[in-house]
Amino acid sequence: MLMREVRLDVIVRPTEIDVNAHVNNAKFVEYLEWGREEWYDRNGLEYETLKAMGATTVTVNVNVNYRSECRQGEVLTIVTRPGRLGRTSFAFDQQILKADGTVAIDAVITLVTIDPQTRKPRVVPEGLAKALTG
Amino acid sequence: MLMREVRLDVIVRPTEIDVNAHVNNAKFVEYLEWGREEWYDRNGLEYETLKAMGATTVTVNVNVNYRSECRQGEVLTIVTRPGRLGRTSFAFDQQILKADGTVAIDAVITLVTIDPQTRKPRVVPEGLAKALTG
Amino acid sequence: MLMREVRLDVIVRPTEIDVNAHVNNAKFVEYLEWGREEWYDRNGLEYETLKAMGATTVTVNVNVNYRSECRQGEVLTIVTRPGRLGRTSFAFDQQILKADGTVAIDAVITLVTIDPQTRKPRVVPEGLAKALTG
Amino acid sequence: MLMREVRLDVIVRPTEIDVNAHVNNAKFVEYLEWGREEWYDRNGLEYETLKAMGATTVTVNVNVNYRSECRQGEVLTIVTRPGRLGRTSFAFDQQILKADGTVAIDAVITLVTIDPQTRKPRVVPEGLAKALTG
Numbered sequence: 001m002l003m004r005e006v007r008l009d010v011i012v013r014p015t016e017i018d019v020n021a022h023v024n025n026a027k028f029v030e031y032l033e034w035g036r037e038e039w040y041d042r043n044g045l046e047y048e049t050l051k052a053m054g055a056t057t058v059t060v061n062v063n064v065n066y067r068s069e070c071r072q073g074e075v076l077t078i079v080t081r082p083g084r085l086g087r088t089s090f091a092f093d094q095q096i097l098k099a100d101g102t103v104a105i106d107a108v109i110t111l112v113t114i115d116p117q118t119r120k121p122r123v124v125p126e127g128l129a130k131a132l133t134g
Numbered sequence: 135m136l137m138r139e140v141r142l143d144v145i146v147r148p149t150e151i152d153v154n155a156h157v158n159n160a161k162f163v164e165y166l167e168w169g170r171e172e173w174y175d176r177n178g179l180e181y182e183t184l185k186a187m188g189a190t191t192v193t194v195n196v197n198v199n200y201r202s203e204c205r206q207g208e209v210l211t212i213v214t215r216p217g218r219l220g221r222t223s224f225a226f227d228q229q230i231l232k233a234d235g236t237v238a239i240d241a242v243i244t245l246v247t248i249d250p251q252t253r254k255p256r257v258v259p260e261g262l263a264k265a266l267t268g
Numbered sequence: 269m270l271m272r273e274v275r276l277d278v279i280v281r282p283t284e285i286d287v288n289a290h291v292n293n294a295k296f297v298e299y300l301e302w303g304r305e306e307w308y309d310r311n312g313l314e315y316e317t318l319k320a321m322g323a324t325t326v327t328v329n330v331n332v333n334y335r336s337e338c339r340q341g342e343v344l345t346i347v348t349r350p351g352r353l354g355r356t357s358f359a360f361d362q363q364i365l366k367a368d369g370t371v372a373i374d375a376v377i378t379l380v381t382i383d384p385q386t387r388k389p390r391v392v393p394e395g396l397a398k399a400l401t402g
Numbered sequence: 403m404l405m406r407e408v409r410l411d412v413i414v415r416p417t418e419i420d421v422n423a424h425v426n427n428a429k430f431v432e433y434l435e436w437g438r439e440e441w442y443d444r445n446g447l448e449y450e451t452l453k454a455m456g457a458t459t460v461t462v463n464v465n466v467n468y469r470s471e472c473r474q475g476e477v478l479t480i481v482t483r484p485g486r487l488g489r490t491s492f493a494f495d496q497q498i499l500k501a502d503g504t505v506a507i508d509a510v511i512t513l514v515t516i517d518p519q520t521r522k523p524r525v526v527p528e529g530l531a532k533a534l535t536g
Contacts, residue, residue, distance in 0.1 A: 014305045015298040019416075019423050019474075025193050026163035026417060030283040033160065037282045041341075059159050063197045072421075073309075148287075148439045149294060149432040153340075155287050164417040171416045175475075206287075207443075293461050294435065297428035327427050331465045 004134040006039040008078045012070055022069040028105050029062060032094050035078030036109065039092070043131045051116055053125040060089070061110040068104040075099050082132040088112055088121040090132055138268040140173040142212045146204055156203040162239050163196060166228050169212030170243065173226070177265045185250055187259040194223070195244040202238040209233050216266040222246055222255040224266055272402040274307040276346045280338055290337040296373050297330060300362050303346030304377065307360070311399045319384055321393040328357070329378040336372040343367050350400040356380055356389040358400055406536040408441040410480045414472055424471040430507050431464060434496050437480030438511065441494070445533045453518055455527040462491070463512040470506040477501050484534040490514055490523040492534055 010031060018024040023031075040046060050056060070076060076096050083091035089112040096105035115122045124132070144165060152158040157165075174180060184190060204210060210230050217225035223246040230239035249256045258266070278299060286292040291299075308314060318324060338344060344364050351359035357380040364373035383390045392400070412433060420426040425433075442448060452458060472478060478498050485493035491514040498507035517524045526534070 013298075013302045015301055015420065015426060015428060017421050019419050019421060021421050024167075024417060025196055026160050026167065029160040029163050029196075030281070033158075033283055034281045059200055061197070061199050062159060062163075063195070065195050066193055147432070147436045149292060149435055151287050152283065153285050153287060153289050158283060160283060164415070167417055168415045292435075293464055294428045294431040297431050297464075301426075301428065327468055329465070329467050330427055330431075331463070333463050334461055 002131050002134055003039075003042050005079060005081045006035070006042050008035050008038040008080070010034065010076050010078065012072050012074045012076065014072055017072050022071055025064070025066060028066070028070075028096065029064065031076070031078055031096060032062075032064070032105070032107055032109060035080040035094055035096075036092055038078070039080040045128060045131060050125070050128065053127055054115060055113040055122060055125045055128065056116045057111045058114055059109060060112050062107065063109075064105060064107040066105060068098065068102050070096075070098065070104050076104065082134070083108060084110075085124065085129060085132050087123055090124055090128075136265050136268060137173075137176050139213060139215045140169070140176050142169050142172040142214070144168065144210050144212065146206050146208045146210065148206055151206050156205055159198070159200060162200070162204075162230065163198065165210065165212055165230060166196075166198070166239070166241055166243060169214040169228055169230075170226055172212070173214040179262060179265060184259070184262065187261055188249060189247040189256060189259045189262065190250045191245045192248055193243060194246050196241065197243075198239060198241040200239060202232065202236050204230075204232065204238050210238065216268070217242060218244075219258065219263060219266050222257055224258055224262075270399050270402055271307075271310050273347060273349045274303070274310050276303050276306040276348070278302065278344050278346065280340050280342045280344065282340055285340050290339055293332070293334060296334070296338075296364065297332065299344070299346055299364060300330075300332070300348075300373070300375055300377060303348040303362055303364075304360055306346070307348040313396060313399060318393070318396065321395055322383060323381040323390060323393045323396065324384045325379045326382055327377060328380050330375065331377075332373060332375040334373060336366060336370050338364075338366065338372050344372065350402070351376060352378075353392065353397060353400050355391055358392055358396075404533050404536055405441075405444050407481060407483045408437070408444050410437050410440040410482070412436065412478050412480065414474050414476045414478065416474055419474050424473055427466070427468060430468070430472075430498065431466065433478070433480055433498060434464075434466070434482075434507070434509055434511060437482040437496055437498075438494055440480070441482040447530060447533060452527070452530065455529055456517060457515040457524060457527045457530065458518045459513045460516055461511060462514050464509065465511075466507060466509040468507060470500065470504050472498075472500065472506050478506065484536070485510060486512075487526065487531060487534050490525055492526055492530075 083093040213229040217227040347363040351361040485495040
């Protein structure tokens with residue numbers, strides 16, 4: 001079953017906060033990656049499956065808005081939805097929500113599909129395009 | 135002496151690469167933060183100095199283009215230059231260069247200055263604005 | 269209610285594996301810290317509570333055996349039990365178990381209680397000693 | 403040229419300190435790994451070279467004493483020396499020194515050499531044993 005939107009809950013762990021006692025901006029970029037991985041997994045599009053389709057995905061742009069601080073012990077929900085789909089590239093629209101629904105982070109992550117052999121951009125494989133458009 | 139552009143060299147360490155044997159996109163966001171910290175330090179604008187001016191800086195947007203892979207042992211140069219200066223916000227234009235001058239990363243990082251007490255945006259303090267405009 | 273043994277489940281996330289596709293030895297040290305934090309929380313001995321008792325805990329030794337590799341997506345259980353209790357120091361015996369019960373990690377972590385003002389070792393506060401001895 | 407002792411200088415970066423404004427105990431374990439990697443590199447014993455000798459090294463125990471706090475901007479020297487050499491296993495004795503020579507960390511790290519194919523322990527290859535005994 002294809003899923004347009006995938007949600008992943010995480011808890012902010014003690015080694016994930018910085019000297020200001022909140023989650024650092026780089027760590028949020030990791031959380032976003034965890035959310036995208038969950039999206040691929042739930043859509044049956046693991047790394048090896050994509051590779052068998054002759055494609056690897058590479059992140060080419062990360063655009064993240066930081067709206068609200070997050071602290072140790074907070075339960076956060078990482079929401080991942082397909083965004084714009086191009087010929088060789090595509091995007092995910094992601095949010096990180098606090099338990100009360102406040103948006104802590106919103107982000108657009110742009111990826112390109114490459115041929116694992118040549119390392120050149122290639123058309124988004126049909127199996128992935130289908131999942132991205134639901 | 136004010137410095138418009140600050141350069142910081144780093145070496146990619148073994149625990150900074152991921153399963154694909156290259157620097158992960160979140161780790162590059164950390165490198166960029168190291169570069170900005172170096173900019174503040176070289177301009178005599180440490181955290182405590184800014185606080186004495188009644189200001190703390192908060193990252194509100196990170197926009198990063200990933201152009202070239204970096205691997206363990208590479209010497210990278212993080213270049214940090216002031217960008218757009220607004221009333222309460224400002225930006226840094228940053229690049230990460232490989233040893234041969236190839237651009238691995240370019241990024242615009244937008245920050246806002248807040249009042250440490252009220253946590254509300256405030257005008258960029260003069261001492262900081264001066265350093266940003268050279 | 270005091271709890272001698274506390275269990276915390278975590279899932280190995282994509283940014284937590286290294287170039288060898290397994291959890292790196294430093295990341296396991298982080299997982300162990302997450303487990304101890306959970307032990308303090310479940311026993312009502314948060315940082316601020318200990319501080320009100322006039323004590324802060326400082327890690328003085330980490331002794332970790334690495335027995336089995338862990339990979340992305342694995343569910344791991346971090347088991348944390350009080351170990352040796354001395355006058356100013358104490359230990360936790362910790363294990364990280366794989367889903368099939370295999371021991372991936374066992375560790376002894378030794379901490380000392382210090383006075384937050386003087387930063388000198390002090391007797392383990394009664395409230396903490398009680399929780400440690402069940 | 404074989405080198406019994408290898409020194410590597412690092413600077414504590416802003417994202418490497420934790421909520422207590424000092425280097426966290428897991429991050430020190432990463433620094434120690436950077437020091438060992440430097441030792442292998444300077445002795446011409448890179449990962450691929452060892453593999454060509456039919457061996458991969460695996461960390462089986464980390465025993466770290468934390469003696470002194472380290473803060474952002476500090477220059478630290480990671481000192482790596484060969485320790486005990488057994489039949490299939492060997493150790494490094496490592497220290498992390500502050501700029502004034504104070505020992506922040508001392509550690510013994512035990513590794514075993516395995517056959518990359520069978521993943522079973524094997525005799526430490528001669529080329530490595532020679533470097534370890536100087």
